[in-house]
Structure formats: structure tokens, C-alpha cells
Amino acid sequence: MAVTEADGSADAETATASVVGASGFAGGELLRLLAGHPNVEVAQATSREYANKTVGSVHPNLRGLDLRFSEPSDLESVDVLFAAAPHGVAMDHIDAWQDAADTVVDLSADFRLDTEPQYDEWYDGHTAPEYLDDAVYALPEISRDDLAGAELIAGGGCNATATILGLLPLQTAGVLDGADVVVDVKVGSSEGGASGGKASSHAERSGVVRPYAPTGHRHEAEIEQELGLSVSFTAHAVDMVRGASATCHVFPDSPVSKGDLWSAYRETYGDEPFVETVAGGSGVYRYPEPKAVAGTNNAEVGFELDPGNERVVTFSAIDNVMKGSAGQAVHAANLALGFAETAGLQQLGMHPVGSP
Amino acid sequence: MAVTEADGSADAETATASVVGASGFAGGELLRLLAGHPNVEVAQATSREYANKTVGSVHPNLRGLDLRFSEPSDLESVDVLFAAAPHGVAMDHIDAWQDAADTVVDLSADFRLDTEPQYDEWYDGHTAPEYLDDAVYALPEISRDDLAGAELIAGGGCNATATILGLLPLQTAGVLDGADVVVDVKVGSSEGGASGGKASSHAERSGVVRPYAPTGHRHEAEIEQELGLSVSFTAHAVDMVRGASATCHVFPDSPVSKGDLWSAYRETYGDEPFVETVAGGSGVYRYPEPKAVAGTNNAEVGFELDPGNERVVTFSAIDNVMKGSAGQAVHAANLALGFAETAGLQQLGMHPVGSP
Amino acid sequence: MAVTEADGSADAETATASVVGASGFAGGELLRLLAGHPNVEVAQATSREYANKTVGSVHPNLRGLDLRFSEPSDLESVDVLFAAAPHGVAMDHIDAWQDAADTVVDLSADFRLDTEPQYDEWYDGHTAPEYLDDAVYALPEISRDDLAGAELIAGGGCNATATILGLLPLQTAGVLDGADVVVDVKVGSSEGGASGGKASSHAERSGVVRPYAPTGHRHEAEIEQELGLSVSFTAHAVDMVRGASATCHVFPDSPVSKGDLWSAYRETYGDEPFVETVAGGSGVYRYPEPKAVAGTNNAEVGFELDPGNERVVTFSAIDNVMKGSAGQAVHAANLALGFAETAGLQQLGMHPVGSP
Amino acid sequence: MAVTEADGSADAETATASVVGASGFAGGELLRLLAGHPNVEVAQATSREYANKTVGSVHPNLRGLDLRFSEPSDLESVDVLFAAAPHGVAMDHIDAWQDAADTVVDLSADFRLDTEPQYDEWYDGHTAPEYLDDAVYALPEISRDDLAGAELIAGGGCNATATILGLLPLQTAGVLDGADVVVDVKVGSSEGGASGGKASSHAERSGVVRPYAPTGHRHEAEIEQELGLSVSFTAHAVDMVRGASATCHVFPDSPVSKGDLWSAYRETYGDEPFVETVAGGSGVYRYPEPKAVAGTNNAEVGFELDPGNERVVTFSAIDNVMKGSAGQAVHAANLALGFAETAGLQQLGMHPVGSP
């Protein structure tokens, strides 16, 4: 593949891409994004269960695509391979995937952590630790410089992404040094993937505010790795399909002002194409809300000051299958392959919108 | 304005546009669509209540736009004016709007019906009946040929649009001649507009299956006008924000087969860019569903045969603020102004998605 | 068991009861009702999957009960056995159940139809047709007189119950003679039972208006049997957990007036403890709505006149696991055993309430 | 009024009651509870807007009641007056209410705090501070002993109630001494009352995770007063109508074990009729959830240990219009008037249930 121009214009040559795990939620979203991407052509979309069926039979929004699922064991050579299989699959197949594609973007947790001991501590070990060193964390707001030309990219966890984006300006500004941080997350049902089970049936899952990861969530590991501080993390399932919202209660060592906070967020995100600061203001939407970013690669971040309790509260909201997985992956791939950073990712959100 | 090419390519010159009623639901959606339209530049967005505020203060998805509301009394000259004010406003302002713009696309009911007596029967009369003759109904599937160069375009009602699209193939195929038709519609809360009221509060409106127009809905007039038959119409409010779904129970005079039905739908919609036939098949999404088209200008239509009751059931699903209003309006404007038909309207739906 | 008084007072002796299928949705609701029933003591609640676990481990609302599931193969002798297993189980076990209990109330479809040929036509035949003759349809508004002392009671289908209750006054008044009737039903996810599957996962099932039984629904058989007319039936899944709402579009042979309709409904339901006529009026709740009856054994029924189309529209709303199954079953059992008709069934609905 | 027996049996004499603010959400719930209360007869239900209309015209669940709204200025003499008017009304009318009734139970914030300076700090002062001394906080788990014979009872705030119930065992056990506490609350839309507004319209309020009180919520004052420690409080609106859920992140000075926690909760709530500890276990419902208690006066409380972060997380869930207001008020009145503590409050929750 030779991309002649870096601006994503129609003249740039086109990369071929495969999506492994394309019948899943993140995989389907990858297909949606790549279908509208000016520089990417999808060669294969794998599913074992639906092999040979049209992708539209699983993803009704993609009925217009002329594409059928193929077996993951039948991979063609492509420029970039996106993998959206459950945790553990990537580490077992990474050799084959690297053979098939110059660039692999894996959305699972398999290459997010830097070292094997972290996998021993937080997961059940690792079967291909030799790749950990070179894998780049996909979140461009943190790793933009490392992404150019990367060959193995590890998509961030959706809760970790929301948390990191909310706290990053404070970390950069030194506000987190010595701070205590509580992270209270609310997520939608698509985070659990397409497979289902009793707890995720409509009757049981509707209308919940359900503590599903009261303590000990694995995303703590990523957050600690990327921000350099440990956080007290709790996640709740709430009644939406798409969306992750992180409220971080931060107790800094020394007082900060609203002006400091605005500066910190402007500093960090002033030039970021996909992060918007929403903090106060007027109208109905005054702080970050997942439904305002549903279907988009945008993150909303914001904050409020609580001088009485010497607390800063940060809010962040993303669409877990976009900025929290498929969108982040495409964003990272754009940077890795030299395309325009926002190519294929310029969807606008909707207003009004219910519970997307 | 001189549009040199009809393909909507970047070379086509750009039309200037105003949106009256831009703080409302349909008006906001017009802004979203025009912001991504390759051939349109928005000059003004009016609101009396929010004049001088950013459009992002009302529509959180449009925070990225550098645009503030202006007063509707301060209209500049533009190529095309879209109006999304409540019923009755357009008939009072149409003279001024036609002065300000070569093409007016009105989303209200004010110019949908052909004759003054229809307004006397179904509404409270009309104050500018002289425009009725020339106004073109916006639904391209019905009026494509009349839209080129039209100066006054009347956007269809959302329930009428859903119903007409579901029945049109049967009408064209003669299946509706002498048929009895019951239309049972389910709609979301955005159909009521942004203004609110007790019945539309979250606590009262959540979870409803509420007969809100048991009989005598005004859209019966449009359906009768466009399809040439009267229907028994009932509308229910259900728990979604976007979406209108019409189930039509049709009792034809003589039997039809599934093959006849597939032919009729293929005939009518085979070349339509925004209508998809979904009728049976496999998987979770076998018939039209509003959530599958939310945020898009697509309509899904489908049918099933009930030989035992000598009945054909048709299903159709649209997003009421897209295909049911703003999307339809932009589609019609594209045709009127000679742009590519699908310009600005190629959003893909989402999967999974909750209750958009 | 000797019930000395028919008024359900605390002096009446207590009947022992078993619930087969107690880990399911209808079975759990039976346990809830019987827990508050003044004349019933639950002896056993069966589940194969959860045998020996507390009923509260499945039904969080019943954590206060000191009761564990037992195997359905271990039935003790009781006065009344309620069965809420899937279709087909009852016909295979009815001999054993009749041995174990004087009165059997089966909530499945196994004994609803009167004759074997109906099961051949609508289901896959019947293995215990000899019971069909004696089984009494549980809906007291139709079968009150036959229920006293009944030994086998067949709970009505929830969609059939909603439809029958909406149409019954018209049938009694002769309005249905020669009439054409379309029934358009909207139901919640609990109708599908606790077992789940991909289409009923939260992500896929949220926000739907999904035609799930476009034609040929088996409840047509019950409706025809109980009302003596065939109806054109279509059912949609909508985003609620509890609730079934039936809109019946009726085209009578000769005109009726609103007065006629009010008389018909008053005549039929004036003395019924669990049916309320709601037709027009003021405020937010003008016609039957499922959320207004959620958690109760009440049915709301109502109507509107459409003179232009010579149509009567009826609306009816029930909670499918109450009036549509468990509540109806307890109501029938009260009549069979000579208890006060409303014993255990006097729950009031909630206002406001979301999407129960 | 002479109540001859304290057990709430049918022999106890009946108290007459009025409900001021009966057209509101909390007022309607009071009517529902009192309608089923064995020892209370409702004399009056006030509404200025709906005076002379039936209570069923506003509250569809109460259509069966033969009761019409009266003007709040026309109060008769009763035994107990419940007031559910907005903040500020009670302090202006308390003299009149005390004249009309021996016992006044006010659900607003007007008499919750002990001293005038607290009202100066957290509210806009107080116009009847002379009553503050004698008013008893309604939450029986905290104030049971003071409630007997109380003449002025102040219902707790719903968020405060959820928070206090979650933390109380830790406070009693000394775990909160010197601890830092973050409270992250999620609430439903009925908390805002029946009046409505743009932010609470269905289209804007559906599907939200919206930080509505990021800092500085007034309930902090109540929590501090009742528990003796200040908390960092943040509240989010989520998509449900009924329900308040409080997650408290507690950092104790010295380590605690799971056994300590179980002991603390058993100690505090072992004999409480309306509090259940739910902490871990199996199945779908492992921690407190608001939907499991919707419509009931129950609170679920629970906890989890996070040794790595030296944190205890507590969860609590209530129905804001029941345990969080109307139910708590009736519970307190039962104690004040000498009725059985649970009289009128024995509703069981529902399973399954959607988003009540």
C-alpha cells in the first residue's frame, strides 16, 4: 500500500482492511465506520457463526453493503486488520494476524498492558508476551506520537478511556500528584457484547442502576498505567445501550481554581479534534452526557469545583462502541497509516435523541 | 446562485440557506444535515427565544458550529429557506420568505394540501391559499418529477410519510383499488416538538403505549390526497424519542401472492436511494423497525401475507425528524436545486442502538 | 380442605398451594400474589435449575419469603396446584398434577382450546385430549359461572385476554355480528418468559417497535373460540417489560353511537371488580394504558368512534403477568375454591411510573 | 381520636387524614398508601389547579377512589395532615396546619434541619424557625424513639434517605470516624415533581446520565446533621422514573473486614421491617437496585470491600416517592399515632419489572 498524501483526500490511495469478530458489536461498528471511510476498503469481515451470510443479516444498518461474513481461519492479506474478538483470542492468533496484515489493531485487552506481570495480576496471564513491548495504546490523546507507523495497536478499554480522558488534563497540570481519586462509572448494555445471558435480557436489564463491578475492575490496571496513579473504581450498569460516563471525584493536595481547570482542559484538548470541554454553561446540557455523543467519536469532558469539600469533580462521556472501541481504533489506524486524522469519523451526534 | 454541476461534487457551487425555527427539533436536524452538506452554507438560523445564543447551547450535537441564532424578523437574502415553525406560521410569512429566498421548503402542514376546502375541513382554514396550487409535496418517491426547480415545497407529515411509503407499491400495483385499509401508527416523543407540556414530561411519557390520536388524525387528509383512498387511522405514542412506525392492515378486493408483493415493492423502490424493503428474512431484524433507521434518511418498508384473513399487512419505519421532516426536506431541496440527490443524507444507522 | 366462609375473611380456612415453574416470570408472580393471599399457603415452588436455592435468589422482590425451590418431580399433596411451565409440559404431566391436587390451574396454552382438532390446527397436536372437555377457560369475565368448583382451569393467553376484554361488550351487544375486526397488539418483553435469547437481549430489544407476530398468531384461535368471530391479528414488541395493549379496529355492519358504546361497556363491566372503562375524559390518561395497570390485576378498556370511516376503535390494556396470566389464575382459583373474588389481588397501580 | 390498640388491627380506631399537595407526585403516592391503610380515612386531598376534579383525573391508579380535590385554603379538622407541597410552603402555613391537625407530617425540606442558621446557609432562610426545635426527622431507622406522639414530623430528602441508610451501620460501628466519604447518587425523574420544564421533557430527559447536582446539593446538610460527618455529594439523573440509588465510597481510618461489615449491617437493620441487606450473593440481583424496590417502602442496602484501595463501597436503593417521601411519611405517622409500624406499607415489589 502506498498512501501518497497524508490528508485523507480522495487522491490518497486506498488501504485494504479486514475485520475479525465482525458479527459482534464493536466489529459491526468497525464495518459501519470503514464503509464510510474515504481511504479504506473492507476485504473481509469474519464470523464463525454467520459465515457466508450477509453482514446486513446481523447488522440491519449495513443492509446496503454487499459483503458476506467469512471464516476467521481464511484470512487474506490486507493492509490493516482490525480484531474485535473477546479477550484471549488475540494473544492466541497474533502471529497469524501479523502475517496477514502490516498493521493490526486489536480492540481487546490482550495488548493494552505493558508487561507480563500485569497480565498475571489482573488477567489470567499472557500467551504472547513478546508482543507487549511494541504494542501501542490506541488512545491518540495519549499516544499520538507513537502511533505513526505502529504495527500493533491495542485499543483502550471503554471505561478506561472515559476515565483517562476526564483526568488527563489534571494529571498534566499536576493536580493529581498526591491526589485521592474515586471513579464512579455508568455504562450501557452494549459494553457486554452481543452474546447475551440472563442478566442482560431486556426484562432483567431494563431500568437498572446495577453495581456490576463494585470493586476490582480490570480497567483500573490501564488507568494506573496510563495516568500513573491508582484509582478507586466502581462501575454501574444503567439503562442505555451505548454510552459510558465517568464521574471522577478528585481530592487534590492543594487547592485549584476554576480558571486553573479551564486552562488545564484548554491546554490538553484545545487542538484535539474529538474532545470537547463542557463545564457548566446554560441550557439543558451543561456537563458531559453520553447521549449527546452517541454514534460519534467525540468525548465530552468537563468539571465542577466543590470548594467546601476541597474536591474537583470531573465528568466524561463517550460512546463505548465508538470512542470507547471502534472509533478509537479507526482514529489510531488513521494515524498509523498516515491518513487524515478524522477520516471516516466525522459523524455528528443527534438532538433530540432518546436512549441510544 | 449558479450550480454548475448536478452531481453534488465539491466543484458544484454552494447555495446559501436559512433555517427558520432552528431551535426546534426539526430545525435543529436541518442544521445538522446542512452542516454536513457539501453544497450548502448556512447563513442564518432563527430563534426568537434564543436569539444571539450559540446554536450549540440548544443543540449539544452542534457545539462545534460557529453559529448563533438570529431573529426570524431579520432575514437575509439566501438561495433556499427552510422553515420549521409550527403550523400556521408559514402561511402568515410566506410572502416575506419568498422575497428572501428563491426556494422555500416549509416543513409544516401549511402547504401540503392542494386546495383551500381541504384546509377548511381538516384545519382552521388558510390565509394564503393562492400558494397552494404551486406548492409541491416534498416526498420524492411521489413527486420527484415536480421537484426540479420548485419554488415552494411542502414537507410531508411524518405519519403520512410512513403510511404512504408503506402503501405506495400496493397502490401502484392496483392492490388498493376497492381495498379497506386500517393504519395503526406508533410514534416517538420528538414528534411533538420541543415545547413540552405535562403529558410529555419524562415521568408521564415514559413507557407508554398511549392512544394519542384514536381517530380523526389530520394526516388522513394527506394520505387520502396522495394515495387516492381513505384510511382508518389511529396513532399511539410509544417509548422512543425518534421514530414513526406504520402498520397498515389491507384487505384487497382480490387475492395477492407474496410474489406479487415482492414485485410491487421492487418496482416502486428498486431505484430509490432511501427506501429499503425488509420482509421476513432471518435474524433479529426481519421487518421494518424505527430504531434501525434512526438518524438516517432511510425508510424501511415491508409486508406479510395473511391468507386466512385475506389480508396484507405492510410495515414501514422512518425517523420522524429525518425522512419524516428534515431529511425529506433536504432531499427535496437537493432535487429542486439540482444537487446530487443524496448529498448530505448518507448517514448510516447504528447497531446496536437502544431507543433513539 | 374445608373453606367455611366465602368471603375471604381471616376466618376462612387456608388452602395449600404449589407452583410448578416458579422460577419463571409467571411463576414468580404467582408466588408474589400467593404470599399476600389471606387464604393460601404456599407449600412448594418448583424449579429444576434452581432447586434448593431460595426463591429470593431468582426473584429479588421475594427475598423476605422463607421458601426454597424444590424439584417438580417431588410434588406433595396440596389443595391447588398452579402450573406455569412452557406450552407442552402440562399436557404431559396433567395426570400427576391432578393426583397431587384437587384443583389444577394451568397457565399455559395446553387446555385453553376446547377440542383436539384445534390443537392440530394451531399447535402440534395434544397428548391428553381427554381433559379438554372439562377444562374451564380462566377469564372470569367470560366464564365466572363455570369456575366454581372447577378441577382444571386453563389460563387465557395474555394477548387473547386483552383482545377479548376490549371486544366483549361489543360482542354481547351484537355489534360484532358481521363485523370486520383488525387487532393490533403491543406487548412487553416479559411475555417471552425468563429464558432469553439474542432477540431479547437488552441491546437488541430496547426501543423497539418490532412486528414479532405479523400474522398467524396462535391467540387468534382463543379469540375466535371465546368471541365467535375471527380477527386479523398482528402483534408488535415495544419497549416495556410488563404490559399488553390491544387496539381493535372494528367495522360494524350498522352504525353505533357513543351512547350505545357506553351502555355496552357499562352492561358488561359495571359489576366487574377488575375492569375499568376509560374512554376520553381529561388529563394525561384518557384511554387505556398498560403502565397505568402494571402490577395490578386490573384491565382498562375503552373506545372511540370514527364516524367518517364507520369504525369503532377499542383499546384495552393489561399487565401480561397479572391479568394476562398469574392474576387471572388466582382470580379463577378464588372462584373455584370459594374465596372472596378479589382476595390477594387488590394491589393498586403506581403513578407516576416509567416503563414497568 | 382514640386509638385503643397499638397493633393496627381492624379494631384500632380510624384516624382521619388530609393530604395537602395531593395532585403532586408525593401527594398522589400518599393517597395510594392511605387508600390501603387499615387505620386511616382520607378526609381531604388538596389541589389548587384541580380543585373539584376527581383524584383519578390526575392519578390514573386512583380512579377507583370516590374523592375529589379541594382547595388547600379549606382545611377541615383532622387527626393527621400530610403536606407534600414545594419547599417554602410549609413554613408559611404551619400555623394553620397545626390548628387543623394534631399531627402534621411535612414532606418538604422546611423542618428537616435543626436550626435557623442551617437554613440561612443552605436555603433562603426560614419564616417559622420556632418550630424547628420540636420537629422530628421522619426516618424511623434514625428517630424511631422520638416519633411516638410527635406533633410535627419532617420527612427526609430522598437522596439523603438513601445515603443515610447506606452509611448508618458504618457510623454506628465507628467506621466513619475520621473517614472520607464520596456519595455518588443516581435518581429518577419523579424526584423533580409533576411540574415539568424543558429539561424534564421526555425527549430531553430520556436515556440520560446527566450530572444535575455536580456539587453543593442541599441534601449534604441533612446527611451531615444526621450522620455527623460531611460528605462529598454528586447527583446524576438517569433514565428511570422512580428510584434513588446512592453509592458511597468510604475510606475508613483503619481496615475493616467483610465479617465486620456483615455484623454492622445486621446489628443496625436486623429488626428493621423495611431495610434489607443485599451484598454479593448469586444471580442477577447481587447488590441494591432501585427497580427491585419500586413501589415499596423497602430500602436495600449493601456493601463491598476494596482492600487494594482501602475502601468500603456501600450501595443503597429506594423508591424516592415511597421510602424517600410518602412511604417514610406514613411509616413515621404510624409510629406517631401508635398504629402497627407496617400498616399500609406492605406492598411487595415486582419481578420482572422494567424501568418503574
Add this chain to the structure above:
Amino acid sequence: MSTCPECGDDLTLHDDLEVGEIVDCGTCGTELEVVDTAPPVLERAPDLAEDWGE
């Protein structure tokens, strides 16, 4: 009568208890494995959190 190893509350068990059987505690809901029957000995059953979560 046994005691729950998780919450310490009393636990009434059915008679024909078998080794390997799983019961839940009526107080804390924890799933307990029967590791001995005479007298009954109970242990916390292997955690199923992964099956349950998102």
C-alpha cells in the same frame, strides 16, 4: 443448622444434603458448596462474577 461462612448467619438446610451440592445463604445470598454432610460443612462456591458482568 449450619452457619454461613460469608455472613455468619444461621442457615437451615434440607435433609438429603449431598457433597458437591450448591445452596445459597438466605441472608447474604452467597452460593455455598457442600463439602461435607455429617455434620454439614459449607464453603463459598467458586465465584461466577465473570459470567454475570458486562
Add this chain to the structure above:
Amino acid sequence: MSTCPECGDDLTLHDDLEVGEIVDCGTCGTELEVVDTAPPVLERAPDLAEDWGE
């Protein structure tokens, strides 16, 4: 060109500004009251939080 007193960002205002008018900052969304026009002086408008909340 003015500066937002809340977030410090630049703010472009329309020409015919009047004292007492309320505008919002395009960056932080804060409602700002025009307290003087030549040159423009902006102050945070009185908070409407109470109208908005639950």
C-alpha cells in the same frame, strides 16, 4: 472581541450589543450579561441552576 470572565476564552460578539442583554460563551457556554457596551463588559449572569434541576 471580548474575553469570557468564566473560562478566559476569546468571545466574538454581534455589533448592536445592548446593556442587559444575555449572550452565551461559545467555549464554556456560560450565560453572560452585557453590563457595558463601549467597550463591551461582560459578567456571569445570575445562575439558573434552580430552574434546571430536579
